[in-house]
Amino acid sequence: MNLDEINRIEEIFRSSTSSDELFDAFQDAIKLKLSDIGLYKILLANPTLSPDEIKLFTEKLIKEIPGGSFDLLMWTGKVFEHHTDYFNYVNDALSYYQRALSVQPESHKPLLSLLGLYNYEISLPINQKIFDVIDRSLSSVNLKSKIYYALSKHYKKCGDSNLEIKYYALAERAAEKERFRV
Numbered sequence: 001m002n003l004d005e006i007n008r009i010e011e012i013f014r015s016s017t018s019s020d021e022l023f024d025a026f027q028d029a030i031k032l033k034l035s036d037i038g039l040y041k042i043l044l045a046n047p048t049l050s051p052d053e054i055k056l057f058t059e060k061l062i063k064e065i066p067g068g069s070f071d072l073l074m075w076t077g078k079v080f081e082h083h084t085d086y087f088n089y090v091n092d093a094l095s096y097y098q099r100a101l102s103v104q105p106e107s108h109k110p111l112l113s114l115l116g117l118y119n120y121e122i123s124l125p126i127n128q129k130i131f132d133v134i135d136r137s138l139s140s141v142n143l144k145s146k147i148y149y150a151l152s153k154h155y156k157k158c159g160d161s162n163l164e165i166k167y168y169a170l171a172e173r174a175a176e177k178e179r180f181r182v
Contacts, residue, residue, distance in 0.1 A: 005028070005032065006032075006034065006039075008025075009025045009028055009029050009032075009034070009039070010039055010042060012025035013025060013026075013039065013040075013042040013043040013046060014042050014046070016046065016048065017048050018048065019048060019049065019050070019053060022043065022046060022048060022049065022053075023053075025043075026043060026057060026060075030060070030064055035065050035068070037065070037068045037071045037072060037075075040057070040061055040065075040068075040072065041075050043057060044057060044058065044072075044075060044076060044079055045075075045079055051080070051083070051089060051092065054076060054079060054080075055076075055092075058072055058073070058076045058096075069103050070100050070103045070104050070107070073096050073097070073099045073100035073103060074096070074097070074100045074109060074110065074113065076096045077092075077093045077094075077095075077096035077097040077100065077110075077113055078093075078113070080092040080093035080096060081093040081113070081116065081117060090117055090119075090124075090126055091126060093113075093117055094114065094117060094126060094129060094130070094133075097110045097113045097114050097117075098110070098114075098133060100113075101133070101137055105137065105140040105141075106140055106141060106142045107141070107142070108141050108142070108143045108144075108146045108147055110137075111133070111134055111137060111138070111141060111147050111150075112146060112147065112150055114130045114133055114134065115130060115134070115147075115150050115151070115154060117130055118130055118154065120157055120158070134147070134151075142178075143174075143178060144170075144171075144174040144178075145171045145172075145174035145175035145178055146171075148167045148168070148170040148171030148174055149167075149168070149171040151163075151167040151171075152164050152165075152166075152167035152168040152171055154167075155167060
């Protein structure tokens, strides 16, 4: 594989302001069967891409590199989470984190990312969706202590000391069990 070609593609992914050029470089990368997820993360984070283009590239990559689907879904969720137009793309972030969770239901990472979407300033419907997903998924997660600690911090921010203490205690118990499992 030609390192110059890979470097050329990476530079286009990193700095191009043309959707057409990005698409052409993406096609070249696929033809070369490049499977470096880090390279494609650069593409997906390019601010030139529209949300629809980000989704298109992500779906194509999941088909081309199925072993990287979890990382791609998590990354795409992060891209949407940090989009400048948060209110219009937070549901996309939620959707990609949920899909990542369906790929690796034992992983705590999607749930932590979902909790990061919670809006403390405005009561949004997505806040309830986040907790619905956490409630449905927590039993499958291997490292429950991480989720419980995050929930304890969440309730502290919300000013609910009873739930803060409850989840902190659950986190401590879960962490103790997890230490013995390793």
